[in-house]
Amino acid sequence: MNSNGDSGHGRTGGRLRNAVRVGAQALFLTVVSLAGSVLLFVLSVVSLVLVPLGIGIVTTPWVLAAVRGFADRRRLWAAQWGGVRIPSSYRPVPEGANPWKRCLHLLGDPAVRRDLLWLPVDMTAGFFIALLSAALLVYPLEGLALAAGLWRAFTDGTSIGWWYGFVPIEGQLSALGAGALGTVLLIGGVYASPVLLRAHFLLVRSVLSSGQGELAERVRVLTATRRDAVDTSAAELRRIERDLHDGAQARLVAMGMDLGTIEALVEKDPAKARELIAQARRSSAEALTELRDLVRGIHPPVLAERGLADAVRALALRMPLPVEFDVTLTGRLGAPLESAAYFAVSEVLTNAVKHSGAGRVWIDLHHTAEPGGVLRIAVIDDGCGGAVVGAGTGLSGVARRLGTFDGVLAVDSPVGGPTMVTMEIPCELF
């Protein structure tokens, strides 16, 4: 009986906590959808108008990148807060394209065009739904506050000083009426708000994801990411070939030569032979070091031996600054994905160390078993911020790598910091 009561109490408490969370998220989305979308929409329109003048050619890719960042952020929140997955299907921008080509390429991308179409929808309908969801939880609080005594601020009890909904406030009694209405609204809000929040994300999805042409779009994205993957792996192989050729291979040749000379010298000039033996040993040690570094770049040994979680731990321990990590993985991931995730984390960490001047880094790595399963990695640093996913930067390489696995990368890095890089890759644990 007692335990029954407790669990009932717990359910109510959980629902209330959930309502508070939903209310905060909805309120936050209200502000973000209005301010962010209006700002980006205005910037986009201005930038596009300036294209004929030439200035727009330079500014448009930047603005569109910002719009994409904004949309990616919403995709992330939709997945985390509303459980709504919105696929991201941008065409990869070709490396080293000039601004004019990049501009045209971006404007030709249906996903980018959908982003632009989404902005006006988000600042009107999206804003309204989020506002409604927030208001259903916030407005009842006013009624309760009126009942608790706030009514005295509006009326001295002789005239109607305020309207709460359809209840005229003219004294304690009517204030209690407002309180009752507030309670009813609150109960409704606790149930309706999460639904409205989800509706907001569904609206985002209906505009951002491609709907009818989805299959065709998917094929196009797959073709593009496959080309990227093939290109990257070919470039990788070329790099490995060059490293082996100029490094270990050359050293082994030198060693063989030294050994030949030693053979000839060992009787005639033992002192010189000893010198050469020492040199050969040094060469072999250097060849080993080079091979070790090369192996680490191809497939880190810890990754092969222990899997992603421990490989990320080992990586964090090797960084020259303190890295705190919260890593939980209950199983292994597929080998190609493990490798991609590892190098993505490695690249982001290296960025943080090299460019941000951060004093501390946090890594959070989790696998959630929600439909299909998702690997979520967040890397946060307290550095100077200002990181962008532009052509040629390390982060665009990461986005490309993850793209092969339908993963998304979101970068939140205001100038002045902190920087938060979030990666999400749909996958299952073994």
Place this chain on the structure above:
Amino acid sequence: MRVVLAEDLFLLRDGLVRMLEAFGFEIAAAVETGPELTRALAEEAPDVAVVDVRLPPSHTDEGLQCALEARRARPGLPVLVLSQHVEQLYARELLADGVGGIGYLLKDRVFDAEQFIDAVRRVAAGGTVMDPQVIQQLLSRRQADDRPLGRLTPRELEVLELMAQGRSNAAIAGQLVVTERAIAKHTSNIFAKLTLDVSDDDNRRVLAVLAYLDHGR
């Protein structure tokens, strides 16, 4: 002294057997897989085990796991772990029991036979031997923001590095070509600056230094 050796590559295993025998060790068993290693460690009760991290059949860190397991069954069982790469993560796990009789070296260190054999002997005697690369990683990481470490003189840092590798005062003095008294003075300075407890036991001293470098105080 009886040695159990686990290494899956025939050439390396053969070379190690020859080298150890040349220096007067008795090879109790030379095996190539994890399960064989576990059995040999249990049956042969060796004075020291020399173990490769990666072993068949899984080709993961099976050697390391076998060694850790054997040390749980028989605390302080001297184990020298060899690997193609060194990781602080593994060093941490090997040192976790704080007992000593542990070594962790890159395979490259077998190039210098005398130093390698010295390392095997020190581990067998219950000492701790850490690869210079592990220590350098630890030091470079700590030096960035560690004030007590910043107060050490360059010479003291040098001594600290050698001490963390597991060398005794006499060995450090030999390497730096100074008297043992001078090293003793350096070490007591280091311990005072890092506010570590002074210990007469060489190995406990090493473990304290390693713990300091790994986690701080």
